[in-house]
Amino acid sequence: MKAMAPPLLALALAGCSLAPVYERPAAPVPAAYGTPPADGQAATPQDWRGYFNDPALQAWIDAALKNNRNLRVAALRIQEARALYGVQQADRLPSIDGTGEFSRGRVAEPGQPGMPVSNRYRAAVGIAAFELDFFGRVKSLSDAALSRYLASEEAHRAATLSLVSETATAYFNQRSLAEQLRLTDSTLALREATLKLTQRRYDAGLETAMGLRTAQMLVESSRATHAELSREYRQAVHTLGLLAGDFSLPPDTDAVTLESQSLTPLAAGLPSALLARRPDLRQAEDALRAANADIGAARAAFFPSVQLTTDIGTTAGSFSDLFGHGTGNWVFAPKLTLPLFNAGRNRANLSLAEARKNIAVAQYEGSIQQAFREVADALSARDTLRDQIDAQRKVRDADRERQRLAERRYDRGVASYLEMLEAQRSLFESEQEYIRLQQRRLVNAVDLYKALGGWDQEAGPS
Known part of the structure; x- marks a missing residue:
């Protein structure tokens, strides 16, 4: 038995695999986004700290990465998957158990009354039902568990990327509202001063009721805003x-x-291969690898399985004689199981594994196309937002000049009071829209960062 154990163990551990050879599906997307730059280079930032260079925003992201509870759950999921992989991996090696037994009793034999009470001591070491993995069933299950463990790590990276992006988006939204509040405060103060002046002019008979009510309307509108x-x-x-x-x-x-705010710019012509850095796509591919390994386990179920049980020990009637001469015993019991009839269960399991792999392939390819669209949308929005912001800046500057001229014309008695109020209202709206567009510009940059997969906070680009 000692001579047979090493070859059997080596054969079990090196059993063949019936899983299909894994091949990554071709990405069903173009090779690049847009037209490559003239120098053939596409600039990419190095990490999130280099991309989001506002110290206040960096402090918020640091706090989120340290304290966010959803991210903690994702990290604990990794520990869960690692433990499950460890359980599955342990099945590839034999489990050796030591046992100790004691029994005391009397067994009556026919025709022999009054049998004495006897003791029985036993100590043994053995292997219980270890499967010799000739056809790779256990290895395939272990490979599937490994892929699912790796998928949980990618899920944690995806959660980290999403948290960084959500924090940046929330920060820019908060800053936009803060700037709009300051604009509203200054506008409200201006309109309240204008209302006081209008009230005095109205009391003196120098202003119409229409002008007074318009000034009051603008003040209350500013308060509501x-x-x-x-x-x-x-x-x-x-x-x-x-x-x-x-x-x-x-x-x-x-x-x-x-x-x-100035985030690191990205050049046009980015290669779509950058999508490979996205953790959600790597997670989808890990799920595909797991489904591929499940096919190997389902195929192995059609073939015989061999389980090995061994037991080496000693038995005696008294504890002092337990390890004495002539008390040793051993058992070597291999068991062969050949599937003969199971009502099509194995074939159904194989069909199920193949169907799940096909689903995983479609999901993987769909994830790639979705990711490509997100990047393409973000790049397109970046280009149009740049033009829109330039146009809105000109509108804001024109409104500022218009208000200045309207106030001068009103002071000289050339323009009506309503004309000046309309210039103030138009300037407030154009400045508010300019702030919103700046927020959209930054949020679009966050979307592009997330769509390209971000960068690992410790290791740099994936």
Whole structure:
């Protein structure tokens, strides 16, 4: 038995695999986004700290990565998958158990009354039902568990990427509302001063009731807008606190303005191979590898299985004689199981495994196409937003000049009061829209960062 054990163990551990040879499906997308740059280079940032270079935003992201509870759950899922993989991997090696037994009793024999009470001591070491993996069933199950464990790691990276992106988006939303609030405060103060002046002019008979009511309407409109923005701002602060896992963190009132925010630019012509860095796509491919390994386990079920049981021990009637001469015993019991009839269960399991692999292939290819569309949309939005912001900046500057001229014309008695109020209202709207567009520009940059898969915070580009 000792001579047979090493060859049998080596044969079991090196059993053949019936799983199909894995081949990554071809990506059903173009090779690049847009037209490559003239120099053939496409700039990419190095990590999220280099991409989001606002110190206040970096502090929020650091807090989120440290305290966010959803990210902790994703990390614990890795431990769960690692443990399951360890359980499955352990099945590839024999489990050796030591046992000790004691029994005391009397067994009556026919025709022999009054049999004495006897003791029985036994100590043994053995292997219980270890499967010799000739056809790779256990190996395929282990490979599938490994792929699912790796998929859980990619899920954690995807959760990290999503958390960084959500925190940046929430931060820019909070900064946009803060800037709109400051704009509303200054506009409200201006309109209240204008209303006081209008009231005095109306009392002196120098202003019409229409002008007075218009001034009052603009003041109350500014107050309503201020109340709405205050509510949205507080909610945005709460959202940041939830993402950061700490509601006590105060918002930074001296943060960089949206217009001054400059994220690392990305050149056109980015290769679509950059999608390989996306953790959700790597997670989908790990799921595909697991489904591929499941086919090997299902195929192996059609072939005989061999289980090995061994037991080496000693038995005696008294504990002092347990390890004495002549008390040794051993058992070597291989068991062969050949599937003969199971009502088509094995064939159905194989069909199920193949169907799940086909589903995994379709999901993987669909994920690639979805990822390609997200990047393409973000790049397209970036180009159009740039033009829109330039146009809106010109609108804002024109409105500023228009208000200045309207105030001068009104002071000289050339323009009506309503003309000046209309210029103030138009300037407020154009400045507010300019702030919103700056927010959309930054959120679009966050979307592009997330769509390209982000960068590992420790190891750099994947």
